[in-house]
Amino acid sequence: MFLHELSRAISKDWVLRVDQEQYGELVRQYFSNRCPYCLIDLTNSTAIVEHLDGMNRYRAGLHVVGxxxxxxxxCNSEKRRDDSLKALTLASSGWASFLSHDGMACASGCKTCRYWESVWVDPGERKKKLTENLQRIIQFRAIFPEFQLALPTLAQALPISLTKLYSDCQIFAETEIKTLLLNFIAASENQS
Ligand SMILES: [Zn+2]
Ligand SMILES: [Zn+2]
Structure with a gap:
């Protein structure tokens, strides 16, 4: 909710906006209408809106171009494992981390490494595709200068602000619940 509001506020004067048809076309063209992670043709499979930096408190991604x-x-659902980690070890972002499970760094039970093994059986091909797809996304993000400009500040400040927001909300909710509870107890005692 907060991230959606912030997305609107930040991108309101940008040349290209995420809700423009032109942006959707640009994305499909850039990735040849394929999934940017596994390269499956999206003409015949279900395509889903994907946020490279996930829209949660750890990844703090925005609904903006780039x-x-x-x-x-x-892939959207497989990537959630990396997105939900508080701290990443394979890369600095969730999407880069998702594309870094080449079977070399993780424990043998890693589900994402298994997933990529099922997509590209040959280890050499797997490594090559994952690297290429990572590079393609980096180049794609470079098309949007306004996004590139906002990104470092966001990446640094947002997770801290969001963590504070979550904790403030929790403290607020707990205090409210406690007050409500006390009021109800007092009211019921007055009645009896
Ligand atoms: Zn995919
Ligand atoms: Zn892995």
Missing amino acids: NVLVACRK
Whole structure:
């Protein structure tokens, strides 16, 4: 909710906006209408709106050009494992981390490494595709100068602000619940 509001506020004067048809076309053209992660043709499979930096408190991604694209449903759900980690070890962003599971750095039970093994069986091809796809996304993001300009500040400040917001909300909710509870107890005691 907060991230959606922030997305609107930040990008309101940008040349290209995420809700413009032109942006959707640009994304499909850039990735040849394929999933940017596994390269499956999206003409015949379910395409889903994907946020490179996930819209949660750890990844603090925004709904803006450069962060929104279309991916296949499978990758979108497989990527959530990296997105939900508080601290990443393979890369500095969730999407780069997702594309870094080449079977070399993780424990043998890693589900994402297994996933990529199922997509590209040959280890050499797998490594090559993952690297190429990572580079393609980096180049794609470079098309949007306004996004590039805002990104470092956001990446640094947002997770801290969001963590504070979550904790403030929780403290607020707990205090409110406690007050409500006390009021109810007092009211019921007055009645009896
Ligand atoms: Zn995919
Ligand atoms: Zn892995």
